[in-house]
Amino acid sequence: MACLNICKEEGSAQGKPMKKEQEVCTRDGSVDRHGDPAIRGRTGTWFAGILILVNQGLATLAFFGVGVNLVLFLTRVLGQDNADAANNVSKWTGTVYIFSLLGAFLSDSYWGRYKTCAIFQAIFVTGLASLSLTSYLFLLKPRGCGDEQTPCGSHSTYQKAFFYFSIYLVALGNGGYQPNIATFGADQFDEGDAEEGYSKIAFFSYFYLALNLGSLFSNTILGYFEDHGMWALGFWASAGSALLALVLFLVGTPRYRHFTPQGNPLCRFCQVMVAAARKWKVQRVPNQDDLFELEGSKDSSKNGERRIQHTQGFRFLDRAAIKDYTEDENDIYNPWRVCPVNQVEEVKCILRLLPIWLCTILYSVVFTQMASLFVEQGAAMKTTISKFHIPPASMSSFDILSVAAFIFIYRRVLDPFVAGIRKDPKGLTELQRMGIGLVIAIIAMVSAGVVELLRLKYAKKECPNCESASSLSIFWQIPQYVLIGASEVFMYVGQLEFFNGQAPDGLKSFGSALCMTSISLGNYVSSLLVTIVMKVSTRDKMPGWIPGNLNKGHLDRFYFLLAALTTADLIVYIICAKWYKYIKFEGNQQRNLGGESKLSNEEADLKVELEKLSDFPKRKSQHFPSVEMWRNTSKLLSNPNYHHNRLNSSLSDFSGNGFVFGPQSLLTHYYSSPQSATSDSLKLGISNHKSDGIRAFSSSSAAAPAVVDALSPLASAVQLARHYSSCYWELSKARLSMLVVATSGTGYVLGSAGSAVDLAGLGWTCAGTMMVAASANSLNQVFEKNNDAKMKRTRQRPLPSGRLTIPHALSWAVSVGVAGTAILACKANMLAAGLGASNLFLYAFVYTPLKQIHPVNTWVGAVVGAIPPLMG
Numbered sequence: 127m128a129c130l131n132i133c134k135e136e137g138s139a140q141g142k143p144m145k146k147e148q149e150v151c152t153r154d155g156s157v158d159r160h161g162d163p164a165i166r167g168r169t170g171t172w173f174a175g176i177l178i179l180v181n182q183g184l185a186t187l188a189f190f191g192v193g194v195n196l197v198l199f200l201t202r203v204l205g206q207d208n209a210d211a212a213n214n215v216s217k218w219t220g221t222v223y224i225f226s227l228l229g230a231f232l233s234d235s236y237w238g239r240y241k242t243c244a245i246f247q248a249i250f251v252t253g254l255a256s257l258s259l260t261s262y263l264f265l266l267k268p269r270g271c272g273d274e275q276t277p278c279g280s281h282s283t284y285q286k287a288f289f290y291f292s293i294y295l296v297a298l299g300n301g302g303y304q305p306n307i308a309t310f311g312a313d314q315f316d317e318g319d320a321e322e323g324y325s326k327i328a329f330f331s332y333f334y335l336a337l338n339l340g341s342l343f344s345n346t347i348l349g350y351f352e353d354h355g356m357w358a359l360g361f362w363a364s365a366g367s368a369l370l371a372l373v374l375f376l377v378g379t380p381r382y383r384h385f386t387p388q389g390n391p392l393c394r395f396c397q398v399m400v401a402a403a404r405k406w407k408v409q410r411v412p413n414q415d416d417l418f419e420l421e422g423s424k425d426s427s428k429n430g431e432r433r434i435q436h437t438q439g440f441r442f443l444d445r446a447a448i449k450d451y452t453e454d455e456n457d458i459y460n461p462w463r464v465c466p467v468n469q470v471e472e473v474k475c476i477l478r479l480l481p482i483w484l485c486t487i488l489y490s491v492v493f494t495q496m497a498s499l500f501v502e503q504g505a506a507m508k509t510t511i512s513k514f515h516i517p518p519a520s521m522s523s524f525d526i527l528s529v530a531a532f533i534f535i536y537r538r539v540l541d542p543f544v545a546g547i548r549k550d551p552k553g554l555t556e557l558q559r560m561g562i563g564l565v566i567a568i569i570a571m572v573s574a575g576v577v578e579l580l581r582l583k584y585a586k587k588e589c590p591n592c593e594s595a596s597s598l599s600i601f602w603q604i605p606q607y608v609l610i611g612a613s614e615v616f617m618y619v620g621q622l623e624f625f626n627g628q629a630p631d632g633l634k635s636f637g638s639a640l641c642m643t644s645i646s647l648g649n650y651v652s653s654l655l656v657t658i659v660m661k662v663s664t665r666d667k668m669p670g671w672i673p674g675n676l677n678k679g680h681l682d683r684f685y686f687l688l689a690a691l692t693t694a695d696l697i698v699y700i701i702c703a704k705w706y707k708y709i710k711f712e713g714n715q716q717r718n719l720g721g722e723s724k725l726s727n728e729e730a731d732l733k734v735e736l737e738k739l740s741d742f743p744k745r746k747s748q749h750f751p752s753v754e755m756w757r758n759t760s761k762l763l764s765n766p767n768y769h770h771n772r773l774n775s776s777l778s779d780f781s782g783n784g785f786v787f788g789p790q791s792l793l794t795h796y797y798s799s800p801q802s803a804t805s806d807s808l809k810l811g812i813s814n815h816k817s818d819g820i821r822a823f824s825s826s827s828a829a830a831p832a833v834v835d836a837l838s839p840l841a842s843a844v845q846l847a848r849h850y851s852s853c854y855w856e857l858s859k860a861r862l863s864m865l866v867v868a869t870s871g872t873g874y875v876l877g878s879a880g881s882a883v884d885l886a887g888l889g890w891t892c893a894g895t896m897m898v899a900a901s902a903n904s905l906n907q908v909f910e911k912n913n914d915a916k917m918k919r920t921r922q923r924p925l926p927s928g929r930l931t932i933p934h935a936l937s938w939a940v941s942v943g944v945a946g947t948a949i950l951a952c953k954a955n956m957l958a959a960g961l962g963a964s965n966l967f968l969y970a971f972v973y974t975p976l977k978q979i980h981p982v983n984t985w986v987g988a989v990v991g992a993i994p995p996l997m998g
């Protein structure tokens with residue numbers, strides 16, 4: 127009601143007709159900083175979201191600026207031995223994750239996410255500043271010590287105490303802030319709105335990307351300085367970055383949306399358990415109507431929290447909601463005797479999440495290998511290219527690049543592709559994605575095992591007695607890093623979305639903390655596993671699988687063991703995922719992120735109508751819309767809720783997801799001007815309203831067969847051929863590709879200087895280059911469909927104009943790309959094919975995503991342009 131009032135004031139204050147409630151206020155119960163219902167246009171969404179993403183990137187940079195080389199600091203500066211240093215780092219890392227539970231608890235119960243983030247970030251900055259100061263003033267003595275050659279002097283107990291106090295402040299600050307910032311970012315998008323719900327899902331991917339980019343900077347640049355003894359610089363840079371992150375966070379204060387904390391969840395949990403146990407002997411579990419519900423102001427759902435639908439599982443807990451008092455006692459109910467259904471369902475939700483969460487721990491065991499055994503394996507390989515040394519730990523940059531590329535591939539290609547195939551805008555659910563993450567993790571472990579086998583083979587052949595060395599290049603590790611990066615995108619982004627979306631409203635931060643604790647437990651399980659493996663494998667005086675000298679061990683077997691364990695975990699996971707029931711809310715409070723439905727009720731109705739309409743192209747004998755279709759359409763259009771913008775945004779939402787429905791343009795056409803839809807244009811499925819007057823086919827190429835039925839066979843064949851050839855021409859940016867071919871051909875001719883030009887070779891090289899360039903351009907357009915739709919220059923391209931579907935364009939791109947590379951490989955040489963394929967990758971998967979992120983993409987574009995002459 128409060129929301130309605132505010133919205134009324136909004137409308138009348140401007141002297142305009144009053145806007146509808148859902149257009150102005152958020153529908154998820156979020157409030158602004160004054161506690162009033164949040165107004166959609168003034169709060170949240172991407173302004174707040176981007177601030178939070180940048181804040182996360184900077185804070186991660188700061189955290190890893192300390193974490194990445196802490197073990198080196200302890201050995202070189204504080205003079206600890208390797209084992210003590212490793213132990214201290216493990217304790218410190220573990221503490222970060224324990225503090226994450228504390229942060230989640232405080233924010234869910236009392237402080238709310240904004241306050242918790244601000245307080246813990248302030249602690250984080252204080253810890254970093256104190257660490258920088260302590261190091262600079264007391265620990266880095268004599269000046270310049272702490273690199274590989276110069277050890278530092280001894281330190282007093284006070285100085286060491288200051289150091290530990292500082293790094294544990296950093297742990298407290300980061301731990302308490304981390305789970306809350308992810309959830310707080312997600313809070314900025316209203317699930318009740320289709321567009322914002324979609325942005326919320328995107329937010330989790332970008333959040334993970336920001337996290338990775340921040341750590342990339344620390345792993346490479348800060349790591350380099352610290353490794354060379356410039357510790358104070360590294361720590362001050364971290365402190366500065368954390369301070370900047372905090373300032374940016376505070377800058378967004380007026381724009382944030384908030385959710386009111388719901389009180390101590392531990393207490394609510396215990397109440398349900400105690401109340402259920404007290405009524406253990408109650409025979410009959412009543413039906414839902416007999417269960418206790420809070421009414422009026424006591425109902426937490428009036429407080430922004432949605433009521434969870436009653437579910438059938440864990441029925442013994444329903445006993446907690448059996449009323450065991452008479453009606454007149456209603457006002458003074460004892461929460462330790464009877465609990466409302468919503469409270470009981472909260473407990474059930476968490477119990478359902480636990481098996482899934484347990485299955486994710488083994489994935490984290492695989493993930494942690496990247497920071498430990500992968501590095502040791504890399505150190506035992508050939509780490510030089512000519513005179514340049516590649517630090518084995520820096521190979522994790524491939525993981526980070528892979529994360530960036532796969533976030534993009536997942537969001538722009540795979541999800542729309544799956545949605546297109548399933549004819550369902552949902553795409554993959556979080557649980558499915560986490561399953562895919564496990565599968566990729568298994569492949570990564572197999573790949574690491576195979577590389578280790580090869581490494582051992584080379585080591586034994588060339589230098590049987592060498593200490594941990596092999597002539598196999600460290601670049602053979604790239605696939606395992608890339609695969610781990612890909613698996614993270616599916617597993618960790620899926621996990622973030624899943625635990626955040628599936629946790630009850632009062633426990634959202636706890637949901638994010640579950641992800642963090644899974645990583646931390648992965649660390650502990652990993653060291654437990656290593657200990658067990660070493661104990662078993664060192665029996666009978668054997669060196670064991672993972673000895674100091676890896677050439678004497680069998681790291682390959684350890685990787686294969688992990689692959690086998692992850693496979694077993696995958697099987698258990700599938701069973702748990704099948705058993706899992708997504709959270710559902712009562713009435714129109716249905717959530718969008720649950721995977722069951724990403725649509726609000728309004729959109730769901732619209733989708734049903736559209737799905738009926740989408741049958742149109744399949745009914746080949748019907749060239750005119752059926753009476754039922756007309757009725758559905760007019761019902762849809764006469765409904766005032768489906769105002770123009772909403773309809774269009776819903777349509778573009780569906781098509782943005784690759785959801786194929788034929789009469790999209792038809793429907794938009796009807797809606798914008800029902801009278802102008804001539805029966806001819808309906809019959810042909812051709813829309814006449816394109817701005818450039820081009821008669822284009824209707825939005826989906828799936829509609830083409832229906833169109834063709836209306837014509838004579840020959841005319842239809844010609845029409846189809848013209849349609850597709852013009853689509854492929856435009857998709858391949860044929861004129862640009864021909865220019866590329868010209869540079870490649872010139873290179874070929876210049877390269878044949880002194881001898882006659884082999885014309886056949888020239889022809890094949892040009893053809894191959896043309897096809898690979900066409901493929902690169904087509905992929906570029908697939909990834910840029912949504913952006914192209916926004917610009918006048920590009921909105922007529924085949925994908926944004928709806929003349930071709932994404933799966934169709936992808937099939938074309940893959941076919942010409944593979945064929946072109948094969949032609950170059952067979953008819954030119956492997957170098958040309960390799961350059962062509964790499965250039966395709968560079969343009970489609972590096973330049974294109976970078977284009978939206980940073981102007982540095984122009985440099986990548988320059989390289990892309992420079993490679994074709996080299997191919998020639």
Ligand SMILES: CC(C)=CCC/C(C)=C/CC/C(C)=C/COP(=O)(O)OP(=O)(O)O
Pocket residue numbers: 866895898899902903906910962965966969973977987988990991994
């Ligand atoms: C052999 C091989 C793979 C060659 C590739 C050559 C190639 C495609 C060069 C294009 C280079 C480039 C930076 C184009 C701009 O794309 P854009 O995305 O900025 O253009 P847009 O905005 O018009 O889509």
